Amino acid sequence: MGRPERPNAAARDGARRVSIAAVAAAAGVSPTTVSHALSGSRSVRAETRERVIRVAEELGYAPNRLASGLRLRRTGVIGLASDHIATTPFAGLIVQGAQEAARERGAVLMVVDSEGDHELEARQLRSLIDHRVDGILLARMFHQHVPRPDALGSTPVVLVDAVPESDWHVPSIAPEEHSIATVAIEHLVEHGHRRIGLAMTTDDSLAGRGREAGFHTALTEAGLGGTAPLVARGSSDAAGGRAAGRRLLDRAVSERPTAIFCFNDQMAMGVYQAAAALGLAVPADCSVVGVDDLGIVAAALDPGLTTVALPHREMGRWGMSTLLDLIDSGGQARDVEQVQLRCELVERASVAAPPDVRLRR
Amino acid sequence: MGRPERPNAAARDGARRVSIAAVAAAAGVSPTTVSHALSGSRSVRAETRERVIRVAEELGYAPNRLASGLRLRRTGVIGLASDHIATTPFAGLIVQGAQEAARERGAVLMVVDSEGDHELEARQLRSLIDHRVDGILLARMFHQHVPRPDALGSTPVVLVDAVPESDWHVPSIAPEEHSIATVAIEHLVEHGHRRIGLAMTTDDSLAGRGREAGFHTALTEAGLGGTAPLVARGSSDAAGGRAAGRRLLDRAVSERPTAIFCFNDQMAMGVYQAAAALGLAVPADCSVVGVDDLGIVAAALDPGLTTVALPHREMGRWGMSTLLDLIDSGGQARDVEQVQLRCELVERASVAAPPDVRLRR
Numbered sequence: 001m002g003r004p005e006r007p008n009a010a011a012r013d014g015a016r017r018v019s020i021a022a023v024a025a026a027a028g029v030s031p032t033t034v035s036h037a038l039s040g041s042r043s044v045r046a047e048t049r050e051r052v053i054r055v056a057e058e059l060g061y062a063p064n065r066l067a068s069g070l071r072l073r074r075t076g077v078i079g080l081a082s083d084h085i086a087t088t089p090f091a092g093l094i095v096q097g098a099q100e101a102a103r104e105r106g107a108v109l110m111v112v113d114s115e116g117d118h119e120l121e122a123r124q125l126r127s128l129i130d131h132r133v134d135g136i137l138l139a140r141m142f143h144q145h146v147p148r149p150d151a152l153g154s155t156p157v158v159l160v161d162a163v164p165e166s167d168w169h170v171p172s173i174a175p176e177e178h179s180i181a182t183v184a185i186e187h188l189v190e191h192g193h194r195r196i197g198l199a200m201t202t203d204d205s206l207a208g209r210g211r212e213a214g215f216h217t218a219l220t221e222a223g224l225g226g227t228a229p230l231v232a233r234g235s236s237d238a239a240g241g242r243a244a245g246r247r248l249l250d251r252a253v254s255e256r257p258t259a260i261f262c263f264n265d266q267m268a269m270g271v272y273q274a275a276a277a278l279g280l281a282v283p284a285d286c287s288v289v290g291v292d293d294l295g296i297v298a299a300a301l302d303p304g305l306t307t308v309a310l311p312h313r314e315m316g317r318w319g320m321s322t323l324l325d326l327i328d329s330g331g332q333a334r335d336v337e338q339v340q341l342r343c344e345l346v347e348r349a350s351v352a353a354p355p356d357v358r359l360r361r
Numbered sequence: 362m363g364r365p366e367r368p369n370a371a372a373r374d375g376a377r378r379v380s381i382a383a384v385a386a387a388a389g390v391s392p393t394t395v396s397h398a399l400s401g402s403r404s405v406r407a408e409t410r411e412r413v414i415r416v417a418e419e420l421g422y423a424p425n426r427l428a429s430g431l432r433l434r435r436t437g438v439i440g441l442a443s444d445h446i447a448t449t450p451f452a453g454l455i456v457q458g459a460q461e462a463a464r465e466r467g468a469v470l471m472v473v474d475s476e477g478d479h480e481l482e483a484r485q486l487r488s489l490i491d492h493r494v495d496g497i498l499l500a501r502m503f504h505q506h507v508p509r510p511d512a513l514g515s516t517p518v519v520l521v522d523a524v525p526e527s528d529w530h531v532p533s534i535a536p537e538e539h540s541i542a543t544v545a546i547e548h549l550v551e552h553g554h555r556r557i558g559l560a561m562t563t564d565d566s567l568a569g570r571g572r573e574a575g576f577h578t579a580l581t582e583a584g585l586g587g588t589a590p591l592v593a594r595g596s597s598d599a600a601g602g603r604a605a606g607r608r609l610l611d612r613a614v615s616e617r618p619t620a621i622f623c624f625n626d627q628m629a630m631g632v633y634q635a636a637a638a639l640g641l642a643v644p645a646d647c648s649v650v651g652v653d654d655l656g657i658v659a660a661a662l663d664p665g666l667t668t669v670a671l672p673h674r675e676m677g678r679w680g681m682s683t684l685l686d687l688i689d690s691g692g693q694a695r696d697v698e699q700v701q702l703r704c705e706l707v708e709r710a711s712v713a714a715p716p717d718v719r720l721r722r
Binding site for chain 2: 099108112115124237238242270276
């Protein structure tokens with residue numbers, strides 16, 4: 001995993017010069033409590049233990065003692081704290097990927113879901129830490145920046161489908177948002193499309209901004225930047241896709257996009273419906289590309305939807321492996337990687353050459 | 362919650378006559394270990410503690426001591442052990458319902474998912490018990506009979522979307538499978554349908570058998586039992602529904618069902634596609650009813666799918682409330698209820714009177 005590196009300057013420079021007395025003073029406890037805390041003894045209250053470990057880390061006190069201390073505390077249980085497992089259909093794939101990686105290394109996964117409630121998440125994290133999980137995967141169901149939760153203490157953590165705020169140094173993995181639109185638009189341009197529409201969500205998010213920016217960038221790179229962009233917005237579900245699709249498709253054939261890139265598979269389902277309502281066939285009259293590769297939608301549509309897969313399962317797998325490596329190394333991050341995964345196209349049957357190109361052939 | 366009742370005959374009859382020495386002998390430990398185990402002391406290994414508590418229960422030793430022992434061990438954490446959270450789209454609703462009920466009573470929910478692997482589930486249950494959860498919700502993503510997992514020890518448990526095997530006395534909640542088909546068929550008959558088809562899964566399950574039996578019973582009760590049943594089978598997804606739908610609909614109008622009841626919403630999505638491919642409109646030419654009320658499918662289809670809702674969220678809520686009551690009562694089940702929830706129809710736009718009835722009007 002590349003060259004050793006610690007996120008903390010003090011840890012790098014002062015590791016050998018800090019005494020246990022200094023840690024005790026800084027943490028406001030006795031030296032005995034410090035050594036008990038670092039060896040994970042139950043005689044020290046969880047809050048105190050976490051505070052001492054945090055202070056020891058901040059001062060860069062004896063990383064090896066600290067590492068062995070952390071190893072002593074291992075329970076073989078990893079916590080996964082998510083914000084929307086219950087309400088997003090693909091959340092399960094992150095859990096599944098994390099669980100696969102956990103099983104391969106004999107760890108048990110415990111999941112908590114805050115449903116976006118930060119107060120609840122703080123309680124859940126404290127509860128996981130009180131139950132002495134070896135580490136925590138912090139998952140977000142929509143790519144976003146995440147501040148460091150205070151409740152974490154010194155527990156090793158890795159972010160999934162999220163990016164840490166600039167002052168927080170932890171490994172993370174997220175989709176490379178720009179690549180999503182690029183992959184889709186390049187595929188459509190290769191098939192000869194020049195009038196490409198965008199069915200965009202009205203929600204504001206990193207994901208949405210990244211896909212819309214990527215759409216315009218890709219059009220420009222394809223030499224189609226000059227043409228007035230065909231963008232319609234709706235809710236990020238089938239109804240929103242139906243409305244956006246109708247606005248894009250209900251116009252003279254010379255004005256109509258020959259292909260539509262959709263914010264997600266559910267909006268793509270709505271675009272199929274708008275096309276059918278207007279007597280247009282997918283892909284003969286209009287090609288469609290989605291995002292997510294949500295099996296229950298993309299594979300279920302007729303014709304099957306060509307879509308850019310969001311690698312939820314892979315992100316879960318990477319997050320868990322990285323977290324277990326971090327724990328094996330005694331909680332000291334070697335590389336603090338911010339991984340951005342390039343997304344791949346899953347080809348089904350919703351893309352063909354545009355009508356005019358077919359006629360010319 | 363009704364009259365007191367204990368699942369265990371010995372507990373009922375012998376509660377006052379069993380000595381701590383008898384428990385110690387039966388469990389093969391010292392009386393001191395027994396009292397430590399029953400008070401939840403960490404000085405006793407988890408396996409020993411669970412064995413002692415189980416033996417004490419079997420012999421009916423001092424239920425009140427046991428109850429207070431259980432109370433001493435409260436952590437405010439409830440485990441939810443499921444078999445298919447990651448792979449079933451509605452699993453999240455059980456988690457969500459359970460979490461709502463947990464939050465109202467200040468409990469934190471921790472979820473483990475065995476993905477159907479019994480060996481893994483046993484490890485997960487032991488891990489939850491080692492972490493001293495107050496109780497466990499055992500959820501199955503498809504209505505089925507569940508044997509008592511040995512790993513449970515004396516931890517209070519409630520089953521969700523499942524029924525305990527006859528020798529296991531725990532509260533449980535599941536959909537009333539027969540009612541699902543009854544509700545759907547009665548609705549179609551009220552609209553004047555007489556030739557009703559069934560798009561059935563090829564998977565064998567309690568759910569499948571219950572819905573198919575309910576379909577035939579409901580037809581008989583509606584005086585339509587004589588007619589040869591129109592049943593076609595496929596995989597329990599859109600592709601399976603498409604295949605079954607095509608076989609049911611691709612025939613002379615006088616032979617064709619005017620309505621199709623589908624095993625689930627995903628098969629119903631396939632029936633929509635089969636109808637469209639044959640130039641038939643839903644509901645003008647063929648009415649469709651699904652099962653699940655899977656928002657991402659039922660509400661997303663055009664026209665919206667009329668479907669029988671499976672009360673996953675309600676089952677999760679009931680399971681958690683019942684479990685927390687059980688824990689408050691010291692782990693002694695008062696009523697051991699086997700609740701079967703009647704399922705309700707969610708009306709959207711996929712059911713209309715059949716063509717011949719409309720013509721007669």
